[in-house]
Amino acid sequence: MAQAQAQHTSEQQPYFVPTHSKWPLFASVALFIAMFGLASWFNDVSWGPTVFGIGVAGLALVLMKWFADVILESVSGYYNKQVDTSFRMGMIWFIFSEIMLFAAFFGALFYTRMLSVPWLGGEGVKGVATNDFLWQGFSSSWPSAGPMEVGGGFELVSAWGLPLLNTLILLTSGVTLTIAHHALKAENRRQLLIWLGVTIILGAIFLVSQAMEYVHAYRDLNLTMGSGIYGSTFYMLTGIHGVHVTLGAIILAVVWWRCFKGHFTGENHFAFEAAAWYWHFVDVVWLALFLFVYVV
Structure with missing residues (x-):
């Protein structure tokens, strides 16, 4: 009865306007605590890591409650087609x-590789002063730790080992997610749960494989964050992508639970589509990473 009334309300109103929420305020406080703790941690304050952990835990709790409210509004029938359009536009802009x-990160890599390092090696007008007076004898090559070999010598991670395996894993996960999407449209709940679950497992395998790669790079190749410009760009790009894979896997796990609870239909399942868009975006970014960081 309540759901039918809510559905009737959504049809009558041109746009659903939620009531005032306390979660933005709580999220701001939690984020401030997390950043304050992180800054203290970076400055070697003993209690910095603890405060940072409290802030992150608080932010996670706030987001869980906030999204729970949004899910409740959705399953209660408050959203109409105009709201659905707004969600889609919001996800596109996100x-x-x-x-x-x-x-920006790829731009930093290309600027360093194509401009900065060649200039330091003497190429072009801008490179004359640096190579003759500032860094005499520096040879322009990539990968490079920069002048003075900051961080010492290092070896590269082979593109045809774990990185290739991770590429195949992510490409496969994109296929399994697409199969799950078609199963949802056909309202085949069993196939949906199986293939969506496989996608989440593949994402977890990717993260474990990347952690193994980092351990190998640090322990055996001396490739660290301190390995000059190459080390910093390598971990910046692959690390931020790993964070996105982690978030994507969490989102897909939440969507899997919602599918298990029967929240979606073949016609109404934007949350699933938004998660799929995000996951496919992560896949495409990894292909660019594999090509420009590992292969070329």
Whole structure:
């Protein structure tokens, strides 16, 4: 009865306006605590890690409650087609902002590799002073730790080992997620849960494999965050991508639980689609990473 009334309300109102929420305020407080703790941690304050952990835990709790409210509004029938359109536009702009984020990181890699290192090696007008007076004898090559070999010598992670395996894993996860999407449209609940679960497992395998790669790079190859410009760009790009895979796997796990609870239909399942968009975006970014960080 209540759901039917809510559905009737959503049809009558041109746009659903939720009541005032306390979660933005709580999220701001938790985020401030986390950043304050992180800054203290970086400055070697003993209680910095504890405060940072409290802030992160608080932020996670706030987000869980906040999203729970949104899910409750959805299953209660408050959202109409106009709200669905707004959600889609919001997700598109969010992914666009993520594209710009990775564009900045790739831009740093290309600027360093194509301009900065050659200039230090004497190429072009800008490279004359640096190579003759500042860093005499520096040879322009990539990968490079920069002048003075900051961090010492290092070896590269082979593209045809764990990185290739991770590429195949993510490509396969994109296929299994697409199969799960078609199963949802056909309202085949069993196939949906199986293939979506396989996608989550593949994401977890990717993260474990990447952790093994980092251990190998640090322990055996001396490739660390301190290995000059190459080490910093390598871990910056692969690390931020790993964070996105982690978030994507968590989102897919939540969607899997919602599918198990029967929240979606073949016609109404934007949360699943948004998670799928995000996961496919992560896949595409990894292909660019594999090509420009590991292969080329």
